[in-house]
Amino acid sequence: MSVWLMNEERAREEVPILGKSVAELSKISKQMHLGLSTDEMSRIGSYFEKEGREPTDVEIQAIAQAWSEHCSYKSSKVHLKKYIFGIGREKIVAEGDAGLVSLDDDTAISFKIESHNHPSAIEPYGGAATGVGGILRDVLSMGAQPIAVTDVLYFGTKSVKGFPSPKFIESGVISGIRDYGNRVGIPTVSGGIVYSDFFSPNVLVNVGCVGVVDKRKIISSAISKPGIKLIIAGGKTGRDGIHGVNMASAVMEIGEEDVTTVQLGSPITKEPLIHAVLEANDRGLIYALKDLGGGGLSSVVGEMLQSGGVGGKVFLEKVLLKEKSMRPWEIWISESQERMLLAVREDQVNSVLEIMDSWDVTSAVIGESEAGKRLRIFFEGKSVLDLDTNFMTSPMLYERPSLVKEKQVIQWLPKYPTDFRRILRNMLSDKNVRTKEYAVRQYDHTVRGSTVIGPFTGIVGREGPSDASVIRPNWSKETGVAISHGSNPFYSYIDPYLGGRAAVDETVRNLISVGSEPLGFSDCLNSGNPENPEIMGEFIDMVRGLHDSAYALNLPFVSGNVSFYNEAGRRRIPTFPTILGVGKVENIERSVTPDLKGIGNAVYLVGVPTTDMGGSLYYRHLKLDGGRVPYSDPVTLKRRGWNLLKAIRSSCIKSVHDVSDGGIAVAISEMTVGSGIGATIDVAPLGLRNDFAIFSEPQSSWVVEVGEDREEEFVKILGDDTIYIGRTQDARFTVARGEESVLDVDLESILKNWKKGYR
Amino acid sequence: MNREINVAILTMEGTNNEEEAYLSFRFSGTSPEIVHLKKLENRDKKLSNYDILFFPGGFSAGDYVRAGAVMAARLKSSLMKDLEEFVESGKPVMGSCNGFQVLVELGLIPNVNGDYALEAALAPNISNRFEARTVYLKVDKGNCLFLREFEDNEIIKLPIAHSEGRFVPKDKEILDKIIKSRMNVISYVDSRGRQAKYPWNPNGSERNIAGVCNKRGNVLGVMPHPERVFYRYTESDWTRENSKTGMGNPFFRGAVQFLREKY
Amino acid sequence: MVELRITVTLKKTVEDSEGGSVLKALKLLGYDNVKDVRAGKVYFITLSKGNRQTGREFCEKLLANPVINECVVDE
Amino acid sequence: MVELRITVTLKKTVEDSEGGSVLKALKLLGYDNVKDVRAGKVYFITLSKGNRQTGREFCEKLLANPVINECVVDE
């Protein structure tokens, strides 16, 4: 990167902008890597006109950080406010870097999902690793002990000239998550991997984290009193990661390798930092807390002071540096990893510094809050920034033009298949369906000794997939936290609105499947360039979809993030959400897994097959337009889901698996993997053509194994929402319609196809 | 012993299984304490004040050089005598995963010749990957105090999560002595209890060795993680089984019983 | 037969946690004379035929990531 | 100032799984001329004073386990 220097003197530099023309302002924004529009530059100009002076480089850089798309949500905020923020508010315990819902009387769950797309596209290993590091900090910021890391990955399938190969990106991302997550000692238990040429070369790395906190110990990030000391703790500050947020707020260009934004992260700096921060919190020594992420100190100090309505001062020379020659503006906006900012009462500063030292964590007092509304920064005695905190942290908001393109919905009717067995095998070995063990088994999912349901369950040595993971955060209680995701870029590509609803549906389905009651969501919204009206139209459709489902379920989105500008190369990604959901398992003993449990049990379908085949795996294999995307009705979802939960809690149920990619045929196949137990089903009661009956992907649907003596009770709870379809059996999975055989496949071949590519 | 049993769980940056080890000891009726290596180095704390010493898993110092190497080097340079005394007093010492690697690097395991020389190493897995899954193990308990609650030849299941777990003895002589003295107390087996190759043997360990106990029976190193399955609910197949307690539980019970009887 | 030694290190601009951790350990072992440690990987590759150029191709295609790594090939 | 290069590899008698997988990957990339790959670690250490002997001490005390490793120090 070309560091923009006015002259060689290290301290305060002036950036003359007063009276400059629009063209000149735009040039300054470019040269300094500010990413600010001319409107925004003029707004800064008029502020300094009133101040009667030119801004310093530190000031201009600080404002650019705060006003970046990444930090300010300037293109999305209007819509998020309208559709997302208002839902289920009474269920939100607190909000901040992560959001909190209530697990039980004493405990809250802190969770968030976030994208690390742009950094991962430039350097997959470091991008993914620091993504994990960043999301851990967000959860820790609330005072919570992280209990799980999650990752939903979207990989391209085609090489694009000028960009790294898909294989290189994939192995880099997976290794990055592995090396960071394993070293930091938080289990990586849930996620997903999706392959599509949508993501060539725009790889998406969405990482989530879930933590728990004693409700009395939730930490706020606001400082509302003068005289509170600011302590920076953890890693030292270096030139790394400068202008990361500005990069994430623009379209990536071919061959762009801005080295100063590349970081690999240091999990063994983070690991003791987590312990130290939690110990300080446990002892009641933290007044306010925030992590240093995008925008570095600049964003964090500004927001901590502004949200509490005070001002403050910071002495930059007190910040511990990796490189001595850093300029003040670099120190102020550096995004070096593994740092937290603790606000501490004066009389408790020493205790906090001692705790840090006892964990071998470096820390330093760098400033304090003051009465008033000014933020003042000094470097070696000179003032380098003196700004109104309100001005700094209130960016322009945009309601960008949007356009909803009417798409024609076409559905082709395929020829009736002659070989169902071959189709099923192809589906099971599809990269999007078959086991992800080649990646996930490189992640430690049992560290902390609290993983009740991990990513794979069943007979040791032949485990199958699970729908959600369950963590028991407190060994003295029966309560569990269920964690899962939903997303379907194939649906969203065709219909962002229904795709949004389907993502909520999938998340809820997965959470119900393990016997948990959904409590809330975090959403990571992936999209293209918001300055394109068509994309803005998709974006609005997507959030409307999320809204309509979540509102009907009365479940809040407690946190999330927006990632625009994912459109390098010729292809852009669909506009779609990845949702992280958490649920409450009242008693872990009652949680269930998808592997079939015994021969001779009844198999029921909750839900009905559909003719909406848009984006379905079956039609993707046929390479035909499938028409409308499967429709999720939240009212139905709520009724079926919560009734199913009732049945699970009363122990009627031996195993459950939700219906998703590949329909009930794939769902039942997956239930045989971990169990070695087969099933025979009759699709006559389901109506529809056989291929639609077993391969369609109806929303709000599950396959359920019911204990022999509990059928009556089960049917009573589920009522008309369930249909008896067959029984479990030995060695084979067979499908018939009355007398006519549709499919007959042995379990070994299911196992082999599903495990393809692993071992 | 009627008084409290004090357990030191040793930690430094990157060790990260101290929490589950702490809880496993606490729920076994002892008084565990997480002790930072620094505090032992600067003599704030003394090893001899503890009854059990536990080396947890994780990635001490990132495992960057070699798993366990940095932690072992630091211990060797400042605390080797205390460690030897602790071991020679007969008190229980256990390490799992990274802890096992540290014990081997310290020469506390296998120590067939009794001189704390390096006699083995834990090399990178033959698969060249990190492996996180449940494995079948056979317990040949010998005189190992941590294993006294198991049946002899019992088949158990424990989670593993490591990339450097391939047990390599220095030479044939050392290996023979290990086998002859029945120090290879835990071995990887297949679902029917037979010695088998990858994936049953997840790392390519010589003779499928998963755990080694010293001759005296008071120092145990294991690659799998007993502390992660203290309760049955964290076994990966618990929804299909009706065990009463977790398979890691007896390791801790064994050590506690031993101390209560002996002291 | 050609023997190549390929050394892959992190660029100076990228923070090297491994080197840092070794530095810290050596200092704690009492070696105050250690000023800096950079860690890397080395591959000794035997070719039936080829030259440094082949080694450079290996760097590009597999062993190094140009964004973060430097790759040196010796024969 | 003294610059040491310390190279740590697995002994020939110990199977080198990383080298093996690099070999496999190179063959998959079409390089049939690759006969053997051994992987190792390398440390570039800057000392204010010292010599190869110091490097050998680092090997012994930290960088190598003689049961499986070879350690070579170059100045």
Ligand SMILES: Nc1ncnc2c1ncn2[C@@H]1O[C@H](COP(=O)(O)OP(=O)(O)O)[C@@H](O)[C@H]1O
């Ligand atoms: N990248 C990943 N990281 C962590 N866990 C994952 C990842 N991908 C998949 N998993 C886990 O593996 C299991 C099976 O995943 P998958 O086959 O995608 O199932 P499904 O399609 O039902 O979501 C799930 O428990 C899922 O959470």
Ligand SMILES: [Mg+2]
């Ligand atoms: Mg699922």
